[in-house]
Amino acid sequence: MPAAPARRPALWVGLAGLAVVALIGGAAIGWWGALVLSSLYVALSAGWGVLTTRTWWGRMRRGGAAAVGGVALVALVVTSSVAGPAANPGTTADDPPAASESSTRVEVSADPAEGVEPAPVTPTARPEAEPAESDPPAPADEPEAGAQPGTALAALATLDVKGRAPKTGYDRDQFGPAWADIDHNGCDTRNDVLRRDLDDVATRAGTHGCVVLTGSFDDPYTGTTIAFERGQDTSTQVQIDHVVALSDSWQKGAQRLSADERRLLANDPLNLLASDGPANMSKGDGDAATWLPPNKKFRCSYVARQVAVKQSYDLWVTGAEHDAMQRVLTTCPKKKLPKGDATEPAAPLIPATAVQEPEQQRTTAPQPDAGSGSGGGSVYYENCDAARAAGAAPVHRGDPGYDGHLDGDGDGVGCE
Incomplete structure (x- = not known):
């Protein structure tokens, strides 16, 4: 019997520890908290007894310690499941956490001007500290998301947005000869576009209706009307604009195109518009972020063409360019994406008034030597400079001053 008295001090110490734990749990949560912490205390002590045959209340066989620990663990699970709702009597185990005061204020103060009715105060609330990027943007911030299929606005969403690549290696020759006869209709691209975009066109006799001499041009860029007359001092009043400038395209994907694809891009009727020269x-080579037509009524059509060209040739846009295009196209969300095919003529070879070029358009200049192959009338240029x-x-070919010595590759275009 000498062992019994030795156990009593350990038993009293264990019971004292259990009482302290119960008091702490009761003060923090209540009776259920006291039971939770007491069960945890007994389970840990029994676990230690399984390992060492010693518990906080004295020696115990491993089997007995295991049995006590099992009972304590069951009690811990049961009391824990009940203690949560007991500590928050306004909820049940299936209820979500109650809304904090600050999150409730966010719901109630929703601005009716934004079309959102104030939400009622309910136990459910959205997180208070949501990362800014996780909040879905308002539909007005990304109008392409709801754009109608087939519109320029919808196509804009398909373009990659990247930074501008270096201009290194750019040269006009990378896009083939200027104004090539890409559609094989016998006329160069410049005259094709002039015949397409001008009214009341008169062509030079003997050029099979190709060379445009005069016409009336309603310029979409400025909204003015220009009386076009071919000539050394007048032809530049109407120029052919690359809607997506070739230099711009080079810095946004055209470098990776093949030579044939770049040649198509430079002569694609979709990418060409007659325009006021100044x-x-x-x-220059600006994009939508740096230049838009002065005529605001034409901006939707202009930007829609740029989107169509960039989509056709897999070119990208910069962030600033995308935003500028978006601002324009949101004013005309139903604007259809223009269609185009570089293999089709810019304009059908429709009959046009063929006239002999007026004599006053010819200027007196030194004549070339005989046999030089001149085809440009009485104007002569000694060299391309x-x-x-x-x-x-x-x-x-056919312009005043054209001569074979200016056209080294014989493609009909001198001093390219």
Whole structure:
């Protein structure tokens, strides 16, 4: 019997520890909290007894300790499941957490001007600290998401948004000869576009209706009407604009196109518009972020063409360019995406008034030597520098001043 008295101090210490734990749990949560912490205390002590045959209340066989620990664990599970709702009597185990005061204020103060009615105060609330990027943007911030299929706005959403690549390696020659006869209709692209975009066209006799001499042009960029007359000093009043400038396309994906694809891009009727000369010069190689037509009524059509060209040739846009396009197209969300095919003529070879070029359009200049192959009347340029200085380059076959010595590759376009 000497062992019995030795156990009593350990038993009293264990019971004292149990009482302290119960008091702590009761003070924090209540009676259910006291039961939870007491069960945890007994389970841990019994677990220690299984390992060492010693518990906080004295020695115990491993089997007995295991049995006590099992009972304690069951009690811990049961009391824990009940203690949660007991500590928050306003909810049940199936209820979501109650809304905090600050999140409730967010719901109630919703701005009716945004079309959102104030939400009633309910136990359910959205998280208070949601990362900004996880909040879905308002529909007005991303109008492409709800754009109708087939519209320019919907197509804009398909374009990649990237930074501008270096201009390194860009040269006009990367896009083939200027104004090539891409559709094989016998006329160069410039005259094709002039015949397409001008009214009351008169062509030069003997050119099979190709070379445009005069016409009336309603310029979409400025909204003005220009009386076009072909000539050294007048032809530049109407220029042919690359809607997506070739330099811009080079920096946004055209570098990876094949030479044939770039040649198509430079001569694609979809990417070409007759335009007021000074307006075209002011545009330069700008994109929608840096230049838009002064005529605001034409901006939707202009940007829609840019989107169509970039989609056709898998070119990307910069972030600023995308935003500028988006701002324009949201004013005309139903604007259809223009269609185009570079293999089709820019304009059918419709009959046009064929006239002999007026004599006053010819200027007196030194005559070339016999046999030089001149096809440009009485105007003669000694070399391409002279043609450029006169503002006549490039010089096309049939133009005043065209001569074989200016056209090294014999493609009908000199001083390219």
